[in-house]
């Protein structure tokens with residue numbers, strides 16, 4: 001890895017150890033990030049990772065952002081996923097398809113420490129995103145939005161939302177979907193959900209009751225939002241997988257240190273061949289996942305047209321192997337690993353999310369085969 005990536009890793013690790021380590025357990029327990037921690041994370045530019053320098057952001061590449069998110073998630077995957085959404089998935093469509101005014105305003109908000117959210121999933125449909133029912137209607141120069149989104153990361157903290165809306169007929173499926181920017185306003189009813197993992201990242205239901213936004217806040221053409229959303233998910237899958245790398249790294253470190261200290265039958269358990277087998281397997285899963293995620297990030301940076309396949313491979317591999325790795329870490333730690341006092345207990349809850357969020361494992365498999373059949377290409 002080149003020197004600049006290593007220095008990004010070192011400075012993020014230093015921040016995470018100094019500022020996040022002491023609050024990570026509390027964030028999970030209280031299902032909330034303290035205000036001053038949010039401010040510190042924002043000041044470091046972690047909620048605006050991919051915002052270009054010309055708009056005041058850090059202007060990191062996908063690969064650089066991946067390393068930052070991995071290091072944040074090694075200590076707090078809640079903060080890591082918040083950075084994924086606000087720093088990568090929200091800027092992506094604005095940078096790529098936004099008008100100069102949208103870029104100036106919304107990338108500017110992120111660069112100044114604001115937070116963005118990405119609202120696609122609905123109670124009716126997550127995997128089947130082409131069936132969304134949240135309705136947007138044009139009224140003069142305004143768009144009026146009615147509907148319910150769910151499992152929306154960052155919602156309680158967000159200054160604005162990218163919202164997938166139905167502007168065409170339901171039977172037109174993906175051809176009737178648009179993407180709009182909606183400022184936070186009292187028309188929104190945000191209800192935080194009690195999730196199993198990534199607690200504190202604000203996963204919420206978002207009810208939109210007659211919310212109004214300017215026609216100028218439509219990203220691209222009317223009814224042409226679906227491809228933009230899918231392109232955003234390509235990047236989101238890689239940066240979400242990066243949170244998994246952080247969780248895997250943390251679980252490996254925890255189990256390895258424990259194996260050196262815990263004794264059984266007269267020797268540290270690391271001397272037992274079956275424990276060595278588990279540790280070697282875990283280390284192999286960690287390093288192979290990292291190689292695959294970094295490769296997908298490099299391909300995103302290079303504009304590879306086959307990126308849908310590689311980002312799905314990266315997320316699918318990290319999610320399924322990550323769940324395996326953390327299970328093994330818990331096994332190495334025995335009873336203490338299963339206790340609420342252990343870090344591995346939280347990591348075990350957190351890692352499972354990657355098999356679901358940003359498209360389930362089953363959906364990643366569908367994308368891989370569709371890509372191989374030439375039905376999905378990036379632009």
Ligand SMILES: Cc1cc2nc3c(=O)[nH]c(=O)nc-3n(C[C@H](O)[C@H](O)[C@H](O)COP(=O)(O)OP(=O)(O)OC[C@H]3O[C@@H](n4cnc5c(N)ncnc54)[C@H](O)[C@@H]3O)c2cc1C
Nearest residue numbers: 118119120121125126127151152153356357358359360362
């Ligand atoms: C912690 C967390 C944070 C999230 N953050 C966000 C966010 O910020 N923004 C956002 O928009 N969404 C977010 N999500 C939602 C997430 O993207 C969806 O949960 C996910 O896409 C799955 O959708 P679903 O829950 O409706 O499951 P469903 O689509 O109902 O799927 C249920 C099961 O059926 C399977 N299935 C469905 N269709 C098929 C098919 N065609 N072939 C084979 N199997 C199929 C699925 O793989 C799954 O196993 C988040 C979710 C979680 C858990």
